[in-house]
Amino acid sequence: MKRYRFPSLFTLLLVSFVLVLLPLLLALGSALYSLEKLTGYSQAAVYRSVRSTHGSRVLLEHLVAMERSAKQYLVLSDEALFDRYRASRENFVAELRGLREMVQENDLNRLLAKLEGYEFDLYTTLLDPRLEMPIKMAAADQFPYLRQLANQIWQLSIQAVGMNLEALEKQSQQSRQQTIRHLRILLPVAVLLLVFFSFLIIRPIRQLDGAIRNLGDRDFEQPISVQGPRDLEALGRRLDWLRTRLRMLEAEKQRFMRNISHELKTPLANIHEGIELLDDQVVGELTSEQAEIVQILSDNAGKLYRMIEDLIRYSQLQRLEEIIRPQKIDMKSLVEEVIDDYRVRLRANEIRLESRLASVKLNGFADLLRSMVDNLLSNAVKYSPRGSKIKVALFQKEGMMYFEVGDEGPGIPSEERKRVFDALYQGATGRKLGIEGTGLGLTIVNECAVMHHGQVEILDPPTGTGTCFRVVIPLNGDRLG
Structure with a gap:
């Protein structure tokens, strides 16, 4: 089955955002639904409670008004009083019917029906013209019983309020538990989706990071393969193309360096032999001017020979890791x-050397490390003025070796610090002071540090003058960062 690939990193990010957000939105929707449901239930419960308590109280007030009007009518036989009784009764009946439609409790509903029936019997008795006044007066004595029923209805309404509050609390607890259950299910799903998509996004980025690190360490043999969104896979293919080109360029550079170095050494050896013959006066005695010219030729031939040796050493650095372990x-x-x-050179130039060396064991290549230390000391001696001081420090910290060499020379301008490690580069200070050099010393130092997965830094000297180089190399050979 063919594995699905996202067309782009943007699509992957968009899909991951939507899918991770979806469980959270579901959890939020569930919580809002439960809250809305609880709010509706509470509103209805509060309304029924207030309506029932208020209505039962109003029934009691209407009964008092009805009793007063009815008894006055029976005593005085005033039709206006009977009209007042009927008006109060109409309000009583309307309120009673409204309560019966709203009330859900069975006990309360039965009392309301009972009150309605007794009141209707009393009303028909008072309204019947065929009955004598004493009979109607006896019927009016039923009003206290009706008030008692209304008072019971009021008491039950108050009890119903408490029951509604308990039901509301129960409903609230159920909603809370339901929300917690949904969160327990949806949040782990969101976290798992987040972890899954984070892996899908981070994995190709880490592969690209490792490929770039390998290119920086001049590892051009390891093929570059990136698995993930198509645009990142395309980027991986471009990096692999770049790796192939760099490998070809590196091979061409090494071949050129070897060829040019060896091609130069042969005629240079002949020149050097000819200079020695002249210096030995094999072809005849030389004048003082001729001897001076021969000496100039000998010095420059020696300088050119050292430059060729540095070129050969530099060209061998990249292949040394393949030769030795x-x-x-x-x-x-x-x-x-x-x-x-360097004791003799230091004494001749009246330079004091202060060393602070700790015991450090390092996995590495002895020849490379020796060349690195030698070039840093040589550079410090060349640029140190007579009577100055050189400080050398060696220590380890948190799995790293630190090697520092500081001098009190003219220092390196900030604009040149990034270029001093380039091959054949000589700073303006060295040219101004007439200090001879091949421009490969610091390049070799940097190459040695890189081959040990380390780096070289230029620090600001504590005294404000001079130069301080620091080499940082992992003790176990792992890459930095």
Whole structure:
């Protein structure tokens, strides 16, 4: 079955946002529905409670007015009083029927029906012209019983309020439990979807990051493959194309460096032999001017030879990891050996060297590390004025080796700090001071650090003058960052 691929990263982000948001929206909708349902139920319960208590109280008031008007009519035989009785009764009947339509409690409904029946019997008795006045007076004595029934209705209405409150609390608890149940189901679904889509998004980005790191470490042999949205897969294919081109360019550069270096060494050796013959006066005695010219030729031939040696060493750096395997290196002993080689030069230039070396064990290549330390010390000696001081520090911290070399020379301008590690680059300060160099020393230092998955930094010296280089290399050979 063919695996589905998202057409673009934007589509994947949009789909993931919608699917992760959907359970949250469902949970929110469920909570809103429960809240709306609870609100409607509470409104109805409150309305019924208020309506029943108020209505039962109004019934009692109407009964009092009816009793007063009816008894006055029976005593005085005034038709106006009977009309007042009937008006109060109409209000009583309307209120009673409204309560019966609204009330849901069976006990309360039975009392209302009972009150309605007794009141109707009393009304028909008072209204019947065939009955004598004493009979009607005896019937009017039923009003206290009707008030008692109305009072019972009022008491039951108050009890119904409490029952409605309890039912409301129960309904609220049920709604809360239902919302919690929905959240317990939907929130884990949202989290799982979030984790799943995060993996789909992060995985190709990590693959791209690893591919770029490999290219930065000059690992051009590992094919680049990115799995994910189509646009990121296309980007991975472009990176793989770039890897192939870089591998070809690297091979061409190495071949050119080897060829040009070896091609230059052969005629240079002949030139050097010819200069030695002249210096030995094999072809005849030389004048002082001729001897001076021969010396200039010898010095420049030696300088050119050293430049070619640096070029050969630089061209071999990228292939050295394929030839030898990393070993456990005692960096303190290695740095001390290199420092001993510079004792004579330091004494001749009246330069003091202060070292603070801790015991550091490092997985790496001894020749590369020795070349790195040698070039940093050589650079510090060349740029240190007579009578100045060089500080060397070696320590480890949090799985990293730190090696620092600081001098009190003219320093490196901030605009040149990014270029000093470029091959064959010489700063303006060195040219101004007439300091000879091949422009490959710091390049070799940087290459050695990169091959150990480390980096070189230029720090601001604490005294404000001079230059301080810091090399940071993982002790176990892992990449930085």
